[in-house]
Amino acid sequence: MRRKQFLTSLITLVIATVAFVGIARVDAQQKPLITVMNPVITSKMMDRTPLSPRLDKLEGKTIYLVDISWGGPEAGYSVFEEMQSWFAQNIPSLKVVIKRKTGMYTADDPKLWAEIKQNANAALIGISG
Amino acid sequence: MGVPTVGAAASNIVKFAIGYNFEYTNGMPIRYVGFPFPVAGQPKSVHHKYIYESNDFVSGKPMMKAVINALTNPLTEDEKYAGPPKGSAEEPRLLPPDTEDALQQLFKDKDWTDYNPIILPTEERVAAMLKGTSKTPDTVVKRLGYPGGPRNLTVEKVAVCAVMAGAKPKMFPLILAVAQSVPFGNSTSSMANMILVNGPIRNEIGMNYKSNVMGPHNEVNSVVGRCFTLLSKSAGNLHAGKTTFSSLGSSIQYNNLCIAENEEALPAGWQPTHVLKGAKATDSTVSVGTGWSYISSVGEVQRWYPPQYLLRDYMRSLTGMGATIVMDPAVAGILHDEPNSFATKADLSKWLANNVEKTVASYWGNGVISTMNSSMAIQGMEPLATQYKQVKEAPDTMMKPFQAGQVNIVVAGAGQTTWFVTDFGVGRGNSVDAWR
Known part of the structure; x- marks a missing residue:
């Protein structure tokens, strides 16, 4: 008698479970699809400009280290002093010139770029963050 | 070069430099070398470690080896x-x-929202929004x-964001005027914005400029302020870690301090802000100001210390790049009446510019001031050049960080003697009427 009751309960539970899952699936399938508008605007990517050819080595060359004064003229300047010191120890034949760019960090400085083009073989420009 | x-x-x-900036700007x-963050303002000993002990963020090589490799x-x-360019993709309409x-999840995954639920911008809803202006969608x-x-940025794209923010068509001309300032001011500092509305539009669309004006208690103030953020993030392309890099950020960016001026409660002789900036009283304008901070008076005015003195004290903590004071009409009345007798807003602005002082060390100790002004100081522009020398030679020298024209006075609220000083720079503003 107990066994019959147990089987009846089990069958009822299985039927109920199957029915619930089926309803849930139908509900998910019946959720309406919506078409919405895109808030993003297509951005135009810039035309590519190639890099300048690299050097074969730094020995015997001149490099300009240019501080853009991001965060103020003292904020990152010692990074360049530390670089200069590292180069003096590790590549002593490399001439290192530290320069502060004029104007805000976003401003162009064509005079300095011309100076670098004339006097330097390489440059490092920074440093933000 | x-x-x-x-x-x-x-x-x-x-x-950002090797990704977004390369693809869309230059x-x-x-070739970049990536240093540990932060660099600016760190002691020399930290910079020493960066050079001698750190690896380049881009290549993973020791820092100076990476510099040599890059060259x-x-x-x-x-x-x-x-x-x-290769791989440029068109955004579908x-x-x-x-x-x-x-x-809803997609919009969050794309970082097009403020992570509160949005109204999905269906074509029908956007079409309804477009009825709020006479302009064509492609304007x-x-x-x-x-x-x-x-x-x-077209009228249609602004309408999409206006729907997302929960706006009504009656708000759309104001939102279009706000959209002229997209994207909002943003930097590695905690930059934020203030939206100030003047003129008849305030009453036409039901903005709050009285009780609890700076709180979340009015649909128009809330929705228009939110819309500026959604516009800046989606159409404006500002995304954390991709195109914005602030460490602390600012919760002001949820609503952008969107308020209107209580023009009806101005003391006699005090003009609305937009009139002082050159508009007519009957014009409707919105000014979007950029800044960082606002400081509350906290409590009410005390009789033995008239409000201009506490305003002066609190303004010493601002950068000096600009200021907008939001004061209750009750404070404006005290300042206007005897014995304080500031007959106009300009009189008060002038008094504050003459009386707010701070040391040169404090003024130049701010990184934004130092970044923006130091090159002019180094080139000899006065008085910046002298101040800049004094930072090291006489750091306690007092200076006046504000000019009268930089100090804006806005009256809003409903009658309690409290106020805020802020460093938002409210300008001439955009015409709302042009977008009706």
Whole structure:
């Protein structure tokens, strides 16, 4: 008698479970699809400009280290002093010139770029963050 | 420049530099070395460690080895490439159909929201929003450039964001005027914005300029302020870690301090802000100011210390780049009446500019001031040059950080003797009427 009751309960539970899952699936399938508008605007990517050819080595060359004064003229300047010191120890034949760019960090400085083009073989420009 | 060059930036910036900035702004695959963050303002001992003990964020190599490699390793074919960009994708006008839940999630996944639920911008809802203006959907509201390359922000795109924010068509002319300032001011500092509305539009669309004016208690103030953020993030392309790099950020960016001036409660002789900036009283305008901070008076005015003195004290903590004071009409009345007798807003602005003082060390100790003004000081522009020398030679020298024209006075609220000082720079403003 107990066994019959147990089987009846089990069958009822299985039927109920199957029915619930089926309803849930139908509900998910019946959720309406919506078409919405895109808030993003297509951005135009810039035309590519190639890099300048690299050097074969730094020995015997001149490099300009240019501080853009991001965060103020003292904020990152010692990074360049530390670089200069590292180069003096590790590549002593490399001439290192530290320069502060004029104007805000976003401003162009064509005079300095011309100076670098004339006097330097390489440059490092920074440093933000 | 024509010589091999390497860029240097901290890890927070370098991702932007070699990704988004390369693709959409300069088109040159500049070689960067990435330093640990932060660099600016760190002691020399930390900079020493960065050079001698840290690895480049980009290549993973020791820092100076990475610098040498960047200058001497031969160019790849990709670095030699000149011509049109590769892989530029067109954004569709409509997104692929999906369920409401999936679309809500998509908008969050794309970082197009403020992570509160949005109203999905169906074509029907956007069409209804467009009825709020006489302008055609393809009218250009602003030519955007940064970040994300040159592109037109149109009336239709603004309407999409207005729907998302929960706006009504009656608010749309104001939102279009706000959209002329997209994207909002943003930097590695905690920059934020203030939206100030003047003129008849305030009453026409039901803005709050009285009780609890700076709190979340009015639909128009709430929705218009939110819309500026949604516009800046989606159409404006501002995304954390991709195009914005602030460490602390600002909760002001949820609503952008969107308020209106209580013009009806101005003391006699005190003009509305937009009139002082050159508009007519009958014009409707919105000014979007950029700044960082606002400080509350906390309590009411005390009789033995008239409000101009506490305003002066609190303003010493602002950068000096600009100020907008939001004061209750009750405070304006005290300042206007005897014995204080500031007959106009300009009189009060002048008094504050003459009486707010701080040390040169404190003024120049601010990184934004130092970044923006130091090059002019180094080039000899006075009085910056003298102040800049005094920072080291006489750091306690007092200076006046504000000019009268930089100090704006706005009256809002409903009658309690409290106020805020802020460093938001409210300007001439955009015409709302032009977008009706």
